[in-house]
Amino acid sequence: MNITKDNNLINNLKNLFSSIDYKTYPSFIDDLFSLIKSLQKSRNQSFVFLLVGRTGVGKSSTINSLMGEPICTTGDYDPTTMEVQSYEHEINGIKFTIVDTPGLCDDIPEKGNDQKYIELIRNKVKQIDSLCFVTRLDETRVSPDERRGIEVISEAFTPEIWKHSVIIFTSANRANDYLIDLQERTKRIQYAIAKYTGDEVASTIPSIAVDNKNQTTPDGKRWLEELYTQIFKRMSDRGALPFFLATVTRIKKTGKKRKKQTQKNPSENYEPNDANDNESDINFNSQQREDIKTKLFSVVPILEKICGSLGSIFGGSIGKTIGETIGGVIGHGLDFIFSLFS
Ligand SMILES: Nc1nc2c(ncn2[C@@H]2O[C@H](COP(=O)(O)OP(=O)(O)OP(=O)(O)O)[C@@H](O)[C@H]2O)c(=O)[nH]1
Ligand SMILES: [Mg+2]
Known part of the structure; x- marks a missing residue:
């Protein structure tokens, strides 16, 4: 499926965003599509x-x-x-x-x-x-x-x-x-x-x-x-984006900071794994999430702009909704990427 040529999907996304006021970020939809295009392109790379x-x-x-x-x-x-x-x-x-x-x-x-x-x-x-x-x-x-x-x-x-x-x-x-x-x-x-x-x-x-x-x-x-x-x-x-997409279905988000953080050891600042998690799933801690975010920013610069504004535009867990609307590996990828900012 070519997302950027899929009119249904474009309409779904536009509906999803129809009530949003873009004054603070007028090119949001264009930038989101450009991000989707980059992910799509990397699906064909190895x-x-x-x-x-x-x-x-x-x-x-x-x-x-x-x-x-x-x-x-x-x-x-x-x-x-x-x-x-x-x-x-x-x-x-x-x-x-x-x-x-x-x-x-x-x-x-x-x-x-x-x-x-x-x-x-x-x-x-x-x-x-x-x-x-x-x-x-x-x-x-x-x-x-x-x-x-x-x-x-x-x-x-x-x-x-x-x-x-x-x-x-x-x-x-x-x-x-x-x-x-x-x-x-x-x-x-x-x-x-x-x-x-x-x-x-x-x-x-x-x-x-x-x-x-x-x-x-x-x-x-x-x-x-x-x-x-x-x-x-x-x-x-x-290689970074193709690798990310090949593995995205097994990487988990976690890394949410606990209310009382132990700053002495930031690697421990994550919630315990879900009891249903598969042992071979990958559950990142806060530092690892930061490192992944930094790498993603360096390979897809538009991400920094989009993700930096997501909270101010939507104020909630929009990543999951966008991810689900798009579906497939790219939807998974976007859901994970946006979760790095929530
Ligand atoms: N205890 C332990 N055993 C390991 C570990 N990694 C691999 N093994 C075992 O070591 C043996 C060789 O592992 P491979 O992964 O086949 O090693 P390889 O380097 O790919 O070997 P070649 O392809 O023959 O060069 C297997 O029996 C593995 O189960 C490890 O981290 N700990
Ligand atoms: Mg071998």
Whole structure:
């Protein structure tokens, strides 16, 4: 359905807004349609994840956790050759690709053949929107193979690619000393990447500890929301909206501030989850909602103007009504976006 050509829908929206006084924002309807158009356009665009990490560290499991569907096969796999594998997927009608790099960070015979691998990856992969460097938290050092992987990726895509990267530590519950391991391992991997990007870029690469067998990390916090937020924040502008729409049906709004906030720890300022919520649903806290909002503003600038005025024009929960009127994935998307401002 092309929303902006659908006269019925246009009439429905106009009816919905007919009693509104637009004096404070005369171009509201035009701007709303322009926002809808951007979302619609991004439905036809795709995004690409690049997974880098040793065999069996949990690359596939982490992507499955993130996307909420068993799209990648997991389990034991013995790499015998270095290759680049890309898999096409579709969720909510949005196409995306997962590029896996088996062998790249493993100690296998082709080891000396990095130039061949660089050519292979360049020829096969034209666009990367998110780079996930995956390693286990309970390992102590950056292995020579991981360093080699970092070098190959930097050469194949230029060091700029690390601006869209996140470091993911799996098996968080197997760490000896969770917080110290997280801090130390992050520093060491950032340092290994800094050889190609310089400190300024490397030091901003976020790390997230996950455990694909548990909902929480050893500090008792849920990790899925943080993984989502960091990946979204770092995603290329081109990939951000398609990724948002592919996942919007499982992200929940939450994040409403409690009456008595504990400012000491803003991450706790959200209401408990609905008892019916599915465990794999993503329920953001206040800080994560802020981060998502900032990213959405930077990729769709018109949003800031529209959302900033929604309260003054409608004064209520108009987002849900607009979302329901439009329906489908875009309706869901708008409902979520507008909820960030309520
Ligand atoms: N305890 C624990 N096990 C994990 C975690 N992540 C993955 N696993 C398990 O580790 C094994 C390998 O996981 P995969 O996701 O297949 O790893 P991969 O990196 O994709 O492996 P290859 O595709 O073979 O390179 C599976 O048995 C997973 O269930 C984790 O965070 N914690
Ligand atoms: Mg895998």
